[in-house]
Amino acid sequence: MxxxxxxxxxxxxxxxxxxxxxxxxxxxxxxxxxxxxxxxRCKNCGKTFFPPRVDCYxxxxxxxxxxxxxxxxxxxxxxxxxFAPVGFEDDLPYMLGLADxxxxxxxxxxxxxxxxxxxxxxxxxxxxxxxxPEGRITxxxxxx
Amino acid sequence: xxxxxxxxxxxxxxxxxxxxxxxxxxxEGFKEAMEDAKISVKDIDASIICSAPEYDKQRSPAGVxxxxxxxxxxxxxxxxxxxxxxxxxxxVAYSMIQxxxxxxxxxxxxxxxxxxxxxxxxxxxxRGADIQWESPFGTMMPAYYAMYARAYMEEYGLTLxxxxxxxxxxxxxxxxxxxxxxxxxxxLEDFTDPESRLAAPVADPLRVGDCCxxxxxxxxxxxxxxxxxxxxxxxxxxxxxxxxxxxxxxxAGRPDLTRGLRVGIEAGEKAYKMAGVTPKDxxxxxxxxxxxxxxxxxYENLGFAKPGEGRDLIRSKETYKEGSIxxxxxxxxxxxxxxxxxxxxxxxRTIVKQLRGEAGQMQVKDPAIGLxxxxxxxxxxxxxxILGRE
Ligand SMILES: [Zn+2]
Numbered sequence: 265m266x267x268x269x270x271x272x273x274x275x276x277x278x279x280x281x282x283x284x285x286x287x288x289x290x291x292x293x294x295x296x297x298x299x300x301x302x303x304x305r306c307k308n309c310g311k312t313f314f315p316p317r318v319d320c321y322x323x324x325x326x327x328x329x330x331x332x333x334x335x336x337x338x339x340x341x342x343x344x345x346x347f348a349p350v351g352f353e354d355d356l357p358y359m360l361g362l363a364d365x366x367x368x369x370x371x372x373x374x375x376x377x378x379x380x381x382x383x384x385x386x387x388x389x390x391x392x393x394x395x396x397p398e399g400r401i402t403x404x405x406x407x408x
Numbered sequence: 409x410x411x412x413x414x415x416x417x418x419x420x421x422x423x424x425x426x427x428x429x430x431x432x433x434x435x436e437g438f439k440e441a442m443e444d445a446k447i448s449v450k451d452i453d454a455s456i457i458c459s460a461p462e463y464d465k466q467r468s469p470a471g472v473x474x475x476x477x478x479x480x481x482x483x484x485x486x487x488x489x490x491x492x493x494x495x496x497x498x499x500v501a502y503s504m505i506q507x508x509x510x511x512x513x514x515x516x517x518x519x520x521x522x523x524x525x526x527x528x529x530x531x532x533x534x535r536g537a538d539i540q541w542e543s544p545f546g547t548m549m550p551a552y553y554a555m556y557a558r559a560y561m562e563e564y565g566l567t568l569x570x571x572x573x574x575x576x577x578x579x580x581x582x583x584x585x586x587x588x589x590x591x592x593x594x595x596l597e598d599f600t601d602p603e604s605r606l607a608a609p610v611a612d613p614l615r616v617g618d619c620c621x622x623x624x625x626x627x628x629x630x631x632x633x634x635x636x637x638x639x640x641x642x643x644x645x646x647x648x649x650x651x652x653x654x655x656x657x658x659x660a661g662r663p664d665l666t667r668g669l670r671v672g673i674e675a676g677e678k679a680y681k682m683a684g685v686t687p688k689d690x691x692x693x694x695x696x697x698x699x700x701x702x703x704x705x706x707y708e709n710l711g712f713a714k715p716g717e718g719r720d721l722i723r724s725k726e727t728y729k730e731g732s733i734x735x736x737x738x739x740x741x742x743x744x745x746x747x748x749x750x751x752x753x754x755x756x757r758t759i760v761k762q763l764r765g766e767a768g769q770m771q772v773k774d775p776a777i778g779l780x781x782x783x784x785x786x787x788x789x790x791x792x793x794i795l796g797r798e
Binding site: 275278279280281282283284287314315340341342343344345346347348349350351352353355358360361362368369370371372373385386402 | 525528530534535538539540541543544545547554555556558559562659660662665
């Protein structure tokens, strides 16, 4: 019997619990390992995507390049969860937020390192890579 | 274009922990609708079964349910847009009748959420959003709506009290709706008393009292072409407008949190245009109040209030039964409970009963045109349906 080819399941390391293991955006995880939060850009029409994708619906092409999220985002909203879905209980309480970077927006956890009284709508934030236990990896929004 | 009417509506009681299986649950809403329409299973030419998957173990539930309801060998199919599944089902039924494929179609919605724990329900609902890019952060429905609520509070000065007022209104009518899961009164003090369960934070600024309850339930709407409807039914209620829309699944793809849900605006505009009416013509409405903030956003997205001014409608009680635009005078999702796939059909049932003048204690004075706003996910899908007496 032929040996089964090994599958590229890098994405299964993303976040507290990942529900996806195989995706053409698996390089996102390698970039996180390098400390970079990356989006993609269509080489043909220049459209930027975050979260990243490998196919551009604008021109139906799949020729994309990765770019690092730079600059500061503006926090549009946030919430602090006191209940969590199954699998996330140990993280409680935690915050989720959405930040505007101009051409795209970034959704993610808000860093627990920011004192809560400092968290405000319109505050400036930057994404930062966070290494989690057991080799898992994610990003969060932290104070610029 | 031919006309299409609703000739029968029904729903089960919405309960916690229904003591029966999904087919038995579906039978309850179906039975009420069939008795309402005064027809037999032979009169139904096709059916559409609506629910959200993964709450029960049945794969492809349509087959099991139609067999139990005696709707074989007529054709059936499964339609799903999570919380707006049965409104989407109505749109599909309308299209089948307009296409002259079938004359009478039953739209049956059901959900039995109690087979899994509420934490598991939150996990399922969280996975109704973007499982690749958002769920790994630990998302859940209240958190998404909480972000809209905070954006509204920052932008327009919406207050926690305004949100609580939406729940107080819902409870006013939930108490008199025998199908509702939550029948107790709610006061503003219930949101400020630290001992009160309703005041407990879920995803701030939303509290327990800002969130609708999970429930088990079923609904059924029977739709017929105009000629059949006139022949079979004393008081058909006419489908005047149908609008539907979709939106970016990821919050990062949303245009502006301070403008509510774009699917509500898009679906509303389409439905108004098709019906040839404006927001001012609506006499009674059911809106998707899965959370208190969702009702405020719906007021604005449907044109009952300008952006940012939705709160004024609840402050002035204009959306109470006696107000200029009564909204959710059956208790809404907040009091009735929200059995995902059954919810749209229940909202439609309420408006049909209102237009027929059969809403009892909940009856609004002489309504001619009613509207149903049913949202799937966090504004991922939206359906607006406009019904008329004439
Ligand atoms: Zn392109």
